[in-house]
Amino acid sequence: ENDNSGFLPDNAESTKTAKVTVKFADSANDQLPTLLLFLGDMDVAKLGAINQYLATLSNKKVPGTEIALSEYIIPGSVLAAFPSQDGKAALANIPLNSKVATDNIDDKPALPQIIKFIRSDLATNFDSQGLTTNVTGFGGILADLFGAFGSIDSSLLLTTLAVVSIILIIVYRSPFLWILPLFSAVTALSLAGTIIYYLAKANVIDLNGQSQGILSVLVLGAATDYALLLISRYREELHHHVSRYESMKIALRGVLEPIVASGSTVIAGLLVLLLSDLSSNRGLGPVGAIGIASSMITVLTFLPALLVVFGRWIFWPKVPRFDDVNEQLTGFWSKVGTGVERHPKRTWISAAVLLTVLAGFSFTLDAKGLSTTQAFSGHPDSVVGQEKLLEHFPGGEGSPVQIVVKEKDVVAVTTSLKSNKDVAFVAPQLTGPVIPGAPAPTTKIVDGLVLLNATLAVTADSVEARNAIPAIRDAVHAIDPEILVGGGTAVQYDTDVASRHDNRLIIPVVLLIIALILGLLLRSVFAALLLLGTVILSFMATLGVCQLVFAHIFHFPGADTSFPLFAFIFLVALGIDYNIFLMTRVREEAQKIGTRKGVIKGLTVTGGVITSAGIVLAATFAVLGVLPLVFLAELGFAVAFGVLLDTTIVRSLLVPALVHSIGPKIWWPSKLQHEKID
Numbered sequence: 001e002n003d004n005s006g007f008l009p010d011n012a013e014s015t016k017t018a019k020v021t022v023k024f025a026d027s028a029n030d031q032l033p034t035l036l037l038f039l040g041d042m043d044v045a046k047l048g049a050i051n052q053y054l055a056t057l058s059n060k061k062v063p064g065t066e067i068a069l070s071e072y073i074i075p076g077s078v079l080a081a082f083p084s085q086d087g088k089a090a091l092a093n094i095p096l097n098s099k100v101a102t103d104n105i106d107d108k109p110a111l112p113q114i115i116k117f118i119r120s121d122l123a124t125n126f127d128s129q130g131l132t133t134n135v136t137g138f139g140g141i142l143a144d145l146f147g148a149f150g151s152i153d154s155s156l157l158l159t160t161l162a163v164v165s166i167i168l169i170i171v172y173r174s175p176f177l178w179i180l181p182l183f184s185a186v187t188a189l190s191l192a193g194t195i196i197y198y199l200a201k202a203n204v205i206d207l208n209g210q211s212q213g214i215l216s217v218l219v220l221g222a223a224t225d226y227a228l229l230l231i232s233r234y235r236e237e238l239h240h241h242v243s244r245y246e247s248m249k250i251a252l253r254g255v256l257e258p259i260v261a262s263g264s265t266v267i268a269g270l271l272v273l274l275l276s277d278l279s280s281n282r283g284l285g286p287v288g289a290i291g292i293a294s295s296m297i298t299v300l301t302f303l304p305a306l307l308v309v310f311g312r313w314i315f316w317p318k319v320p321r322f323d324d325v326n327e328q329l330t331g332f333w334s335k336v337g338t339g340v341e342r343h344p345k346r347t348w349i350s351a352a353v354l355l356t357v358l359a360g361f362s363f364t365l366d367a368k369g370l371s372t373t374q375a376f377s378g379h380p381d382s383v384v385g386q387e388k389l390l391e392h393f394p395g396g397e398g399s400p401v402q403i404v405v406k407e408k409d410v411v412a413v414t415t416s417l418k419s420n421k422d423v424a425f426v427a428p429q430l431t432g433p434v435i436p437g438a439p440a441p442t443t444k445i446v447d448g449l450v451l452l453n454a455t456l457a458v459t460a461d462s463v464e465a466r467n468a469i470p471a472i473r474d475a476v477h478a479i480d481p482e483i484l485v486g487g488g489t490a491v492q493y494d495t496d497v498a499s500r501h502d503n504r505l506i507i508p509v510v511l512l513i514i515a516l517i518l519g520l521l522l523r524s525v526f527a528a529l530l531l532l533g534t535v536i537l538s539f540m541a542t543l544g545v546c547q548l549v550f551a552h553i554f555h556f557p558g559a560d561t562s563f564p565l566f567a568f569i570f571l572v573a574l575g576i577d578y579n580i581f582l583m584t585r586v587r588e589e590a591q592k593i594g595t596r597k598g599v600i601k602g603l604t605v606t607g608g609v610i611t612s613a614g615i616v617l618a619a620t621f622a623v624l625g626v627l628p629l630v631f632l633a634e635l636g637f638a639v640a641f642g643v644l645l646d647t648t649i650v651r652s653l654l655v656p657a658l659v660h661s662i663g664p665k666i667w668w669p670s671k672l673q674h675e676k677i678d
Contacts, residue, residue: 007206007280012494013473017486020404024429024444024451031074031095033399034115034139036122037385038090039392040131042083047090053125054079054092062117065105072100072114076432084392091393094118096139115143119381134385138399138488141372141461144380148628149213157216160623161186164224167619171228171612177314181227184303185295188223189216192294196287206283213624213632214284215291221620222266222574223295225613226259227303229581232609234307238320248308256300258584261521262577263296268513269573272506277498281562333607337600340656348657351649355537361544366551367559369496370630372461374557378628386459394424395459401472402487403452409480410443410450416475417454422468424457460489463558469493499561507568511536514576522583523670530658530666531579538650539571542642549641550634560631567635571642574617578610578643578651586659587672594675595666599659607652614647 008015038050057079058070073079074095081092096114103110115135122133134140164185168178192215200207233254237247270292273285312319340347373383389397401423405413410428417426429451430441443450454472458464469490476483511532518528543564550556585606589598621643624636659666667673 007278008491008494008498009277009279012498013484014486014490014494017402017404017484017490020449020484021402021451021486023446023449032098032101032139032142033137034094034096034118034135035137035385035389035397036081036092036094036118037134037136037389038081038092038126038131039088039133039388040129042087042090046129046131047081047083049129050081050090050092050126050131054081057094057118060117060121062105062113067105069114069118072096072103072110086392089388089392091389091397093137094139100139101142109146111139112143112146115140134381134388136382136385136389138372138461140382140385144376144382145372147380148376149210156213156623156626159626160217160220160620163619163623164220164616167612167616168224171615172315173318174315176310176316177231180303180306180310180314181224181231184227184298184306185220185223187302188295188298189219189291191298192219192291195290195294199286199290205286206279207287208280208283210280210632211284211287213627214635215287217620217623217636218288218570219291219295221617222263222292223299224616224620225577226255226263226295226299228609228613228616229259230255230299230303231307232606234304235315235320236605238312239323242322244308244311248304252300252304254588257521258581259296259300261517261584262580263292265514265517265576265580266292266573268517269510269569272509272513273502273569275506275509276502278495278502278562281502281565331608333604336607336652337604337656340603340653340660341596341600344657344660347653348661351654351657352537355541355645355649355654358542358544359537359540361547362540362542365543365547365559365564367561367563369463369466369492369561370558371459371463371465372492373459375560375630376628377556377630377633380628386461390459394455394457395462395465397455397460399460399488400453400455401469401485401489403454403472403476404449404484404486405452405476406480406482407445407448407450409483410452412479413452413476413483416479417452417472420468420472420475422457422465422471424455426452426454428452456489461492465489466493466496496561499565502562503565506565510569510572514572518576518580521580522587522667523672524667526662526668527583527659527666530662531576531583531655534650534654534658535572535575535579535646538575538642538646539568542571542638542645543567545641545645546634546638549637554633554637556630556634559634563631563634563638567638567642570621570635570639571646574639575642575646575650578614578646579655581610581613582606582651582655583659587667590664590667590672590675595664595672596660599656603652603656610651611647614643618643 040046058073059068061068074097077095079092079094081090083090100111100114105113119135122135126133161182165178165182168182172178196205196207199205230251234248234251237251238244241247241250267289270285270288273281276282307314373386376383403413414426417423428443431444432441456465456468458468466489469485473485476485515528515532518531519525522528550559582602586599586602589601592598593601618640621636621639624632627633664673664675
């Protein structure tokens with residue numbers, strides 16, 4: 001399910017409206033307005049040809065099947081086109097029933113197949129007559145969304161696997177070793193997918209295309225990250241122990257705490273989404289949490305067994321020998337550590353200033369929402385049709401705002417609506433279609449209520465249309481507080497309201513949970529708050545860069561209202577991972593050689609693996625850009641850039657320099673703050 005209307009809470013006004021408007025439907029089905037747009041000079045002959053075609057449309061069959069389109073069109077509907085005032089276009093509404101969005105034809109979603117056939121059939125019949133045709137409206141847009149999400153299972157997964165494989169080969173420079181972490185990650189994804197499938201089948205969780213796409217990159221990225229950490233520590237221990245079993249035992253002991261803490265942080269952050277007003281967000285919470293849990297379990301059980309079974313040769317050509325040499329204490333990260341040690345204050349001030357400057361742009365982030373047509377990064381037929389429709393018809397044509405009023409208030413409400421500059425015209429729901437020569441239908445009254453359809457002057461799915469909803473509601477509620485305002489535009493507005501509510505509620509709760517986990521892990525309040533502060537600064541800096549890139553490089557029209565929340569959940573929860581990996585090792589070393597020396601050694605020995613992990617995670621999320629959806633492309637960029645910022649600036653420079661400057665006091669209030677080693 002990818003339709004927002006099913007995700008809203010029961011107390012949303014548009015949800016209440018939908019429960020009433022179903023009584024006004026001509027059948028038991030809701031309508032899915034699908035607009036056929038004909039462009040060209042309209043004369044009597046061409047308009048007649050269009051209407052003649054529409055009269056036969058219901059009887060046409062979906063190619064390769066015996067299913068007629070009439071099965072999905074509201075019974076009794078009169079299909080007819082009407083010309084635009086400028087005589088340059090004609091428009092017809094095909095009222096599909098709602099089951100077309102959930103039915104399958106030959107095990108494939110019905111809606112995309114039907115819309116594809118109509119588009120092809122229109123081109124066949126009207127291209128030769130000099131008419132350009134488009135299929136738009138909610139039916140056309142939803143079909144194109146189905147197509148976009150349909151690529152998640154194939155192109156997204158394959159691209160992610162290819163990217164991770166290439167990075168692992170480069171990191172390990174081994175023709176064999178990369179296979180084991182990748183195989184473990186795929187195993188984790190399979191485990192998560194199986195669990196989620198049965199939970200979704202039992203209606204325990206909500207699953208949509210967005211969650212599926214994020215699950216793949218989340219599991220493959222996180223599982224590979226955990227695998228990199230384990231393999232790095234295992235390789236280190238192989239230099240100190242003859243037995244690979246003993247090496248793995250010690251390696252597991254060393255990585256168990258940071259991996260569990262890291263995974264628990266992400267899981268906790270995701271599960272906070274259960275507090276969301278939107279069921280789509282609530283569904284993503286457990287879906288993502290199951291994915292992370294599967295990653296941890298697989299990497300801490302299955303991967304160690306594989307590594308031990310295959311032995312040292314799996315690292316060929318650079319096989320770790322029992323020589324008591326720590327190869328991680330030399331090289332690039334040793335030089336970085338030396339630089340931080342020599343100039344800690346200069347390092348953290350420079351890093352903090354850079355991040356603060358970037359964070360300043362975050363306050364200009366345009367996350368007021370996207371229209372349905374703006375949700376596509378490309379220009380599918382429905383988007384092209386919607387743009388052309390605006391040139392000849394009111395933007396809200398085919399998707400009116402629905403107002404449920406008492407019969408006695410119809411005149412007052414109609415007058416009020418007509419005075420609104422965003423409303424093009426208002427008409428009540430009738431008892432039947434208007435047929436020339438037949439008796440005129442009357443206003444339909446159900447339980448003393450009348451349904452008014454207000455067509456907006458602006459595009460029904462635009463941000464401008466959504467912004468018109470509060471004024472419409474205020475105006476009609478002044479007449480009667482019990483009047484309900486719904487319809488597609490109102491659904492989108494209520495979704496935006498719910499998203500903003502989630503931002504205000506969920507973000508503080510996630511921060512509190514992460515602070516508690518860090519405090520327990522590091523046994524330090526000071527360190528927990530310091531790390532949390534650096535990650536928040538990194539998050540704000542990432543949002544600032546996103547605004548600059550989205551507006552001036554990608555030229556996106558803005559960001560969805562839920563973008564800050566999703567970016568926060570993944571960036572803060574995943575970004576804190578690298579600080580956890582670093583600081584758990586620093587604490588371990590601090591107990592042996594002191595905090596200041598310990599942070600430099602911790603940075604040196606974890607620098608390579610954490611950077612590699614960051615690159616893998618960034619690359620997996622960047623793959624979301626292959627999907628033709630602005631929201632996922634923006635989220636992919638935000639997480640990819642934010643993770644790289646965390647691994648290169650925050651974890652490599654800012655945190656080590658701050659810890660070095662503060663010294664043992666960083667462990668307050670634990671006993672380690674009183675160390676004598678420094």
